[in-house]
Amino acid sequence: MTDSTAVPDKGTDDQGILTGVEQLSPEKIERIINEVLSSETGAKLKVYVDTCVSCGLCSEGCHFYLSRDKDPKFSPAAKVKQTMWEIMRKKGKVSPEFIKKAAVVAYTQCNLCKRCAMYCPFGLDIAYVLSVMRRICHRLGVVPLYIQDTAHSHSVTGNQMWVKDDEWVDTLMWQEEEARDEVPNLRIPLDVEGADTFYSVIGPEPKFRAQLIYQAAMIMTAAGEDWTMPSTPGWDNSDMCMFTGDYEMMERLKKMHFEAATRLKAKRIVMGECGHAFRSVYDMGNRALGWKMPPIPIVHAIEYYHELFSQDKIKIKKKFDRPVTLHDPCNIVRGRGLHEMARSVVNSTCKTFIEMTPNREHNYCCGAGGGVINCGPPFKNARVESTKIKAEQLFAAKAKGAEVVIAPCHNCHGGLEDVIHHYGVDMELKFLGDIIYEIMEIPE
């Protein structure tokens, strides 16, 4: 009765996982697993694993399951069965081969989006259980190559993208210079002490999407914001270590980030349109450091934009006139309930707003989150195949007239870009900041 008619397991060719597994012995596996289980987990994990009555009702919550033609192997509980159930049942006596498969499941077949927690009648947090599996894999040195590379970058440079300290400052000055063509006295104020707002971004912004920093500077200037960015490490709020299971590094990163803001005596941290970074700063990183809630108020871009429009701090020339739909990112909707604020900003900036369904807390994941897209090319095809349901959801919104998808999250952008391209959805993808910049009155 435990067999399934799942797709044949083609195995993985990820070098990070394969090389890691080569160095494992059953003794090492057992020792590490029991170390993690006894020192880092407790009643929560035990209750989650013991309470599951294997009713399968979580399946409906998972976009992997729905996208993979309801293949039972991809239901949330099935992923636990292939990982932690087995490990706890055998008290860590599992083979290197088992770890190899478990790593693929934990790192690449779950976005940790927590949608299933809303579909499980018991509210079991399966994302947490799979995070424990990732933690074990990290401790065993079995991590997909590409995401491990970003984790290495985090530990060497303090940012995700191997951006050197001088390159960071240089990028900011470059964007400032560009923006001064439009607004001659615009500044990106570096290291200003006591500013109201400390603005932080993720590593990929200076690396690939520097125009977002330009846009943010423009919006801050138009709003008359008293703001600053740090010239030192701590500017990057992103955190792939949180997703590899490298919690020691996650703590160091969050400490750098919070301390960069406190050193400048900032009143609050405003962060760009990123979901996972928000999860790291607002949910996981602060907890790991012993803060029940973040030590400094954390304001996500959506909240910030909402503040701008509700307090009339920014003027628009005219509303964005192409019909838009909105993608609710897991980490700021199921993670922080920003869905109504996002809608309010969309309605303040766009003429026609078309809901995709399901939406708000029930929105389907982009397929990229939880570090899955960061596991890179070896898993890209599998990832995109697992977003069929997202493509269908986008097609339905398109059929209702939507031409532009707003996704206020970097990871979602990466994921949706692939969805749109692969399934031929043919919709344009934008950040809220893109739209605001496009329609706002540029300050003198």
Added chain:
Amino acid sequence: MYDIYAIITGPLAWLSFAVFLGGSLYRFISLYQLARKKDGAVFQYMNLAYALRSIAHWLTPFGARNMRLNPVMTVVTFSFHIALFIAPLFVFAHVVLLEESFGIHWITLSDRVADILSMVVVFSCIFFFARRIMRPEVKYLTTWVDIVILIIVAAPFATGVWVFHQWAGFPTMTLVHILSGELMLAIIPFTKLFHMFLFPFTRGYIGSEFGGVRMAKDW
């Protein structure tokens, strides 16, 4: 026959109550102690109002999106759980036993209602079984333990109906009825049936997380 009856209604009955209560207490205390030691954060985030909000939504039929997506399962699950509790507690024959043994009694169900409720439990178990072997996503998760538990849960109700209608061999069935009821009670603390006690805590915790930290609904 009467010797066996005396044993299973005497010492065995006490044993099953003792195992049920003692075992449940033991599991509660050990989980609580472990949580105190390793999951301090859980106590920090637990929030009574949000916990109750979540529990209320999930104890209301069709109160969560997933219940609306699975209407048949929702109807069966709710009727099953309600019948499972009401029938044994209020069936006339059980209350009479209590009255005779301890001199306490409470309201009873009419025989006809009790009969129907018991059949609801049995048919629900058949439904769950069918679901377990027919729905691929459930089949994939199902182990033989799940099936055995289903049988143990259905047994006291199936035999109860049998005995009530006095079908062939009902005196023996009475013994099976009592024995299977005792067995069901005794395994609760050590199997997934313990979910009856853990539900408020798991639901309450995720409700607290969603309500207090995530500021989102969890239904």
